[in-house]
Amino acid sequence: MSTIPLQEFLRRATEKCADLTHRATIQRNIDSYDVAVAKGKQRFSDWEAARSRCSEIKAEAIAHLDRYLEQFEGKVKERGGHVFWAETAEDARQYIAGLAQSRGVKTIVKSKSMVTEEIHLSGALEKQGAAVWETDLGEYIVQLRNEPPYHIVTPAMHLTRVQIAQTFREKIPSEMNGEEPPQLVAAARRKLRKAFFSAEMGISGANFLVADAGMVAISTNEGNGRLTTTLPRIHVAITGIEKIIPRLSDLATLWPVLATAGTGQPITTYSTLIGGPRQPGETDGPEEFHVVLLDNGRSQVLASREHREMLKCIRCGACLNVCPVYRQIGGHAYGTTYQGPIGSVLTPNLKPSAGFEHLAFASSLCSACGSACPVRINLPHQLLLNRRDAMAKTGQSGSRTMFRLFRWTAMSSVRFRVMGWLSRKGISTAKALGIAGSKLDPMRPWTQYRNGPEVPTQTFREWWRTHGRQ
Amino acid sequence: MAGSNPQRERILARVRAATADNVPTTAPAASKAPIFAEIPDPLERFLRECAANLTEVICTRDSMESAAACDRVLQSLPPGELFFQDTPVFRSWASHVDSARTVRWSSGGPPSESTQATFTLAHGFVAQTGSILSSSLCGGRGASIVAPCHVVFGTTEQVVADIDAALQIANHDLLSASYVGLISGSSRTADIEKILVQGAHGPLRVVVILQAAS
Structure with missing residues (x-):
């Protein structure tokens, strides 16, 4: 380690x-x-059945990941979107940063995405001079504080309204109009609205990639995901390859289960499907749509029969x-x-x-x-x-030796008795010499936070001899 | 794109090698128990769910009442620009709009930043969650998210029982759209001490004018 x-x-x-x-x-x-x-x-007639259904959907997707990813890619391309496959975090960063640079992007709005945190995307974009705005309120708060998200779903869960008000007073004083939650939300809304309408690029994550529809499913309550994917002229959705699901109809179970496990809601306020850039005849929407499919170690996890079930995770934060x-x-x-x-x-x-x-x-x-x-x-x-x-x-040879010694001891009643006697004497002597709890105590990693065991005046065997037959 | 992105082949090769063992990720539990209770009266459930998710629903009996309901909503709005999906029903309603207001139509472009309210149709309404099934075909992508107030007009015939039924509509009719979505109430956040605040980035107010089926 x-x-x-x-x-x-x-x-x-x-x-x-x-x-x-x-x-x-x-x-x-x-x-x-x-x-x-x-x-x-x-609200579910059978929550356990819903869990089983979701587990089956994700298991099926993972078992045929290649087929579903290719199906998804084909559908996105049919609608004029681009799909980039990134093996590493560096590959994904380079693609998105390159895209931003080649299109002259100066302002970027982001909706919450743990994958962009995983690949440290914002830093890379800022390095080349772009202004990056987190638009989920929790993400925006931790961005202002220069902190990483605290929780997968609620990034600013560790902060009180007083701390948030203080951050806003320092960072966006001109927007402040009170310190209660509605006023703090309004301050962030005012500030971020300017960013939404001036951004050339919107970056989102994805909760699911729907293979048969070729659509990216994004769930948000604030509507920042909708604005991020609607107003800028370029939309980039980045997510892990394991987010694929086979069918659009699977969302009938996955959407309510994700919302319930994540926040207790029946469904997230905006359950959104994005399938491409603005289509012929549509009023608005981005001119370009890019999906970045990130591996970054996921295929390695998939290769392990023992560990691959981890790829079923839908990032609800319940655990x-x-x-x-x-x-x-x-x-x-x-x-x-x-x-x-x-x-x-x-x-x-x-x-x-x-x-x-x-x-x-x-x-x-x-x-x-x-x-x-x-x-x-x-x-x-x-x-x-x-x-x-x-x-x-x-x-860790120490632990191994200890467990080997314990096994050897426990396999013989005589050895077990002798070891018990030695331990009792050892603890008593350590206490008598004042070693117990001190830096010389070999049990210190345990005893510095806990009380060590009291040495009993009578062993269990002695007690059994007098009381066991009664 | 595949040709210009050799990583694609490498990732797919690794994925294929990893899944070649055909070992299922989980033992198939295959519970066939119904996950959600049946919805005997979708309209009643839709109204109940909308009340819970803070969507205002105005039920009307006919087009006259719907137009009157629209008038009342218009009068409750602060001064400023309005945006309408370009359809005959809204063309007729918009004739009552105060001439001091600027009116934009979806045929003329997306709603602007200063739009006070948007008026659109919907593809359906979901009883299970009190949701509006919308898409980029309903006046564009921004029409349901940009303004502080979003007004939706539809009929009770469009109420479907559950999300599954809504997704079937999407699957049959809407896959050509670049955006499809379920909107379940106003924009909201609970990121500050888990206190619910409406109007985070999208509409603070969502109104459904629901006309009885003819």
Whole structure:
């Protein structure tokens, strides 16, 4: 395991756990999510059947990924769109940056896209002089604060209205007309409206790529996705190759399930399908439409029979919201684009050499993530697989020796008894010498946050001898 | 495009090699249980869902009442430009518009930044979610998103039970359009402390004038 991401993770997690304001903010937001989702699920006559259906749709898409991607590509091209296949983040950045440069693009509006975060697109575009505006309100807030998104669905979940008002006062004072949420939203609307109407390029992600229709499905509540894909003369949609689904009719299940798992809504306000640039006879819409299909490690994940189910993820964020670890440490502690359980299983597989293996251990293995996943990804199992892979990769000899020793000890009652006696004596001596809990204590990584075990006055065997037969 | 993008072949080759084992990603659970409850009265459900998602619905009995409803909506709007999908019904309604207002028609281009309200038709209405099925054929792509108020006219015959039925309409009639969408209420956000605020970037107000089937 690379130590830098691990140490950073531990530092940030420790800091966030001790930040009571942060924890209260997250708790309040997630409590509100819990209530909405519980209510949303009641709209289904069988939520579990809906999960199974979505899981089957995504599994089918992944099993025939090549066929569906080619079908999608063909349909987009029929309507005059362009499809670019990008093997790496660099390839995708170069294509989009090149496009912007060759078309003289100065202003770009973006609707929320985790893939653009994954490939660090905004920085690359800004480097060549373009002004890039995040238009989802949460994304806009974190952009103003120069922070990465905190959550897949709600990027500014960690901030209070007071903090957001302070950011707006500093960054967009001329738009401010009050500090309550409606006034803050209005300030962002005023500011971003100018960007929408002056942008030459709009960049969006995609929730799904519909193979048989050749359309990109985008869900937003604010309408920023609609404006981003309508007003600029160039629209670029970028997404991972795993976002494909076979049929338009699949959205009849996927749209409500995504909305319910993500926010508790019956359906997202704008459930949008974009199939190409402005068509002959249409009033408006972009002159150019480009779809960038990003691999960036996904085909590698697909090649692993054990891990490929991760590609079913629809990025609803449900596993983050239910994760007891995420609820304490928040999204920034992970140091990854995708946070929480899905980020912990996905990141080390998408980026095997980036040193994020430790994230598999940032879990209590309570299985809440697996139960919440609307496409039935077995996240607890994936976390265990990643733990196994991490151990194999790093070969932590200390842990291995300990477990071998334990196995050898546990296989003989005599050895088990002797080891128990030695452990009791060891703990008592360490306490007597004042080593327990100090830097010399070999158990310090455990005991610095927890109380060490009290040494019992009587062993279980001794207790059994006197009480067992009664 | 394929020829100019060798990465396409490499990605597809990797995908084919990866899926050649034909191992299903999940065991087929194949639950055939109905996912959504049946909707016995689509119109009643549509009205209920619209009330929940904050879409205003004005039910009318005939074209006279619809025109009167449109007048009331027009009078409630702040001064400024209006945009209409260029259809006979709106041509007739627009004759009542105050002459101080600028009126734009979809045949003359998209709505401008300062448009106060847009008036369009719809391809259908979805009872399950209180949604409007729209497309770029309904006055263009911007007609349903640019202005603070979006007014939609349709008839009760256009109400379909669920999203599946709406997608069937899209599949049969709308695949030539560059945009198809379901609009389920006004633009909104809850990005600040999960407090719902209407009118984030799109219309603050969505009105459906729903005329009884003749």
